[in-house]
Ligand SMILES: *[C@@H]1O[C@H](CO)[C@@H](O)[C@H](O)[C@H]1NC(C)=O
Ligand SMILES: *[C@@H]1O[C@H](CO)[C@@H](O)[C@H](O)[C@H]1NC(C)=O
Ligand SMILES: *[C@@H]1O[C@H](CO)[C@@H](O)[C@H](O)[C@H]1NC(C)=O
Ligand SMILES: *[C@@H]1O[C@H](CO)[C@@H](O)[C@H](O)[C@H]1NC(C)=O
Ligand SMILES: *[C@@H]1O[C@H](CO)[C@@H](O)[C@H](O)[C@H]1NC(C)=O
């Protein structure tokens with residue numbers, strides 16, 4: 001974040017591209033996409049952060065357009081990925097958890113990578129792009145070129161070699177393994193580099209996706225990245241480790257990626273419930289977890305650097321567009337929350353940067369959404385505008401004289417499935433493996449320039465949406481006045497929904513939500529019946 005940027009964007013370098021519209025085939029840019037699991041914008045000095053060490057992403061960002069206020073459409077992996085990879089919002093994909101996927105409702109939709117494939121790009125993927133099997137088989141063959149198979153070594157490195165007790169069950173693991181290929185993200189990197197060399201040798205342009213599993217739990221990284229950080233006692237604590245004042249209990253989740261107990265270096269701790277039961281983690285555990293996350297981000301930074309280095313070696317830096325983003329945010333103890341699966345700012349806000357050869361580097365605080373990534377990359381690469389997508393082409397943001405439109409709001413949603421809606425209850429609150437016809441409630445969240453409003457509504461199983469005709473189950477209104485995105489502690493600490501001074505604002509925000517979710521003919525009609533689901537203990541959500 002450049003402090004002076006205020007409400008305008010800063011263009012530090014401007015090289016006009018000649019002509020408008022679709023480019024000639026040989027002028028189309030290659031595309032390298034980094035999708036980083038669980039990456040919140042607590043990276044790099046550009047986002048105003050000092051604690052996390054990310055030299056490669058810092059350098060990338062110094063050459064990129066930085067979207068300082070970008071939001072996911074649902075703060076959990078599969079629904080978010082189904083959304084931005086299909087270019088449709090969750091209420092269109094009808095995918096809010098780990099049961100459904102967008103192909104059930106959009107068998108003919110053209111996905112993000114498929115769009116490039118259909119424009120004769122060599123389109124290859126590795127790691128976690130789609131959430132495993134959603135859609136099935138990584139959406140092969142539709143989404144990927146058939147000459148090289150999609151590859152993913154998986155999310156969890158099996159063994160942990162560390163000095164601490166706990167071993168393989170510890171959720172934090174600075175690993176002394178001798179070979180980097182021990183780490184699944186590194187094994188995926190090796191295939192990513194092969195894909196890059198393969199695609200580089202072909203005549204067609206390429207579109208390569210590298211989905212990086214870390215910093216997703218467990219915080220398992222090569223020990224050298226852990227060792228870059230100060231002693232654990234010096235890691236900052238969140239300043240408000242409890243629920244925002246007057247927040248409804250539906251706002252919260254009570255598990256850390258499906259786990260209600262975690263092992264940290266051989267000792268077990270119950271995941272805290274921000275509203276009532278289970279004590280917060282002891283400070284040393286909070287610090288250890290935060291350091292584990294940061295060190296995992298530094299490992300991710302190393303992996304990104306390896307790919308960018310290979311692009312350079314191959315001489316493709318100047319004709320390759322690079323885009324990097326997180327699939328959703330993460331809470332590191334702020335508001336007593338751990339992980340994602342809420343509608344809070346920290347769960348929904350993501351880093352989003354585009355390095356586009358021949359175009360400006362800079363930053364903007366315009367509100368944008370992950371659903372915008374697909375049409376934006378298509379436009380920047382020089383392809384015709386894709387049709388029927390929910391997102392917007394953000395490419396006018398590179399051109400000051402184009403007066404890019406600023407969205408009025410960014411929208412996120414999250415269902416809730418407590419056994420009893422009238423009182424807090426531990427259980428499958430985020431609906432991860434509950435059929436969508438059996439949801440209990442949904443939170444619709446609207447982020448405007450200065451406010452976040454969330455309304456929790458009873459679920460209508462017929463229309464598969466929140467019932468705007470019923471009394472809301474909970475309301476939240478948080479001020480973001482003066483929020484430049486840098487301070488992760490200052491905002492959303494007091495719910496103002498019940499403050500009569502804000503009743504007009506509340507009505508306005510409610511209208512925005514209602515117009516967005518209740519008005520555009522969401523008719524589920526003939527939905528396929530859900531497939532059987534295998535429930536696992538600690539799903540890689
Ligand atoms: C893709 O390549 C085929 C065969 O060369 C060509 O006919 C077609 O026009 C190309 N499509 C696009 C969108 O460039
Ligand atoms: C807010 O107002 C609603 C409706 O009047 C009431 O049910 C609820 O308890 C209030 N919440 C707080 C935190 O005061
Ligand atoms: C945290 O402190 C407790 C109590 O002093 C100790 O038993 C535990 O080993 C510490 N854990 C870590 C990860 O520092
Ligand atoms: C890439 O572009 C930069 C900036 O325009 C230029 O300095 C550099 O020489 C170019 N590199 C190649 C390999 O063309
Ligand atoms: C920038 O926007 C102006 C006004 O819309 C337009 O005339 C110009 O062609 C644009 N430049 C580029 C490089 O797209």
Ligand SMILES: *[C@@H]1O[C@H](CO)[C@@H](O)[C@H](O)[C@H]1NC(C)=O
Pocket residue numbers: 419420421422423
């Ligand atoms: C939900 O909890 C309330 C309050 O404890 C109780 O009166 C009600 O019977 C419960 N409903 C169900 C369906 O369990």
Ligand SMILES: *[C@@H]1O[C@H](CO)[C@@H](O)[C@H](O)[C@H]1NC(C)=O
Pocket residue numbers: 460461462463467
């Ligand atoms: C759900 O929506 C349908 C269609 O609008 C309506 O007929 C029905 O009454 C709603 N159900 C509930 C419980 O509100």
